[in-house]
Amino acid sequence: IISAPGTPPAPSTDNDTTYCEGETIADLLATGTSGDLNWYSDAGLTTNIGSGGTLTPSGSTGTNTYYVTETIGGCEGPSSAVEITINPMPNVNAGSDLVACEGDSLTLSGTGAVTYSWTGGIIDGATFLASSIGTTTYILVGTDANGCKDSDTLDITVNELPTIASETPVDESACGLSDGSITIAVSGGTGSYTYSIDGGATFVANGGTFTGLPTGNYSVYVNDGSCTVMGSNLVISGPPPPPAPTGSPDGVYCDGDAIADIT
Known part of the structure; x- marks a missing residue:
């Protein structure tokens, strides 16, 4: 065999x-x-x-x-x-870099995965306030349904707000003269200040001094080229009008009487 x-x-x-x-x-x-x-x-x-x-x-x-x-x-x-x-790895995207003003509300939302984790204590999709002056890099890690991870980064630049130190209105010196003024003093921010007294409708680079103003209400705003802050609502008044003159008392006459002058 x-x-x-x-x-x-x-x-x-x-x-x-x-x-x-x-x-x-x-x-x-x-x-x-x-x-x-x-x-x-x-x-x-x-x-x-x-x-x-x-x-x-x-x-x-x-x-x-x-x-x-x-x-x-x-x-x-x-x-x-x-x-x-x-x-395959997910294609995680943190979004575009952001520039914000101090105190702005921001929301970061990742894409390309299922769950997301940010550095800096950021919660994906939740609103937070911009508080760290300067540029901060945040790292996003996204995890897909298979447990695979990818990461991306995003920079947030937070600009300091300018501070309005004082707002000084000066009333008209005489009725209808339109010689009132407003002086605004500012510090902080970038220092390239423009000023508004019409509620932010128009800004001018005049050093913070407005002259030739009539009586009325004025709303102060300041912009430093990056951020805008709201000031006070100011009132420019004029001197009070004089009281009504005191005249002669009413008089009753008969035809032919001598009529006294009115004073």
Whole structure:
């Protein structure tokens, strides 16, 4: 009787494994009995892609199935299959850089993932106040439904508000003379100040002095080229009008009487 060696069993392999794109992918391991191990990329075992107890899988995204067999004395046994899934990274976007004024309300919202985490204590989609003067870089980490992460950054530049130190109105010196004035003193901010006394409708670079003003109400605003602050509502008045003169008392006369002058 001439006999052949028995067909070897299917090798033992690693479990199916899932990765995120960019992660280090471990080599596949297989263990047989005493024969030669061969790896294939297809279930028909026609495309050999390696031999031995290890195989470095492809790093391409998607699911790839690898098949390994053992051969003893020319007899190739059944294959074992192992799946390697590589999920693509999400494309996380933190949005465009922002320039704000101190005290502005801001909202940061990431896109491209499912959940988001910001540095600086920022909660995604929640409103917060711009308070840190200068430029701060915030890092966003987004996680998709597969647990894969990507990050992006966003800069927020917060400009200091100018401070209105004083607003001084001067009334008209005489009725209808239109010689009232308003003087505004400002500090802080960028220093490139323009001023408004019409509620912010028009701004002028006049050093904060308005002259030739008639009586009326004036609403002060100051802009420093980046931010605008509201001042007070000021009133310019004139001197009170004089009282009505005191005249002669009423008089009754008869025809022909001498009529006195009215004083």
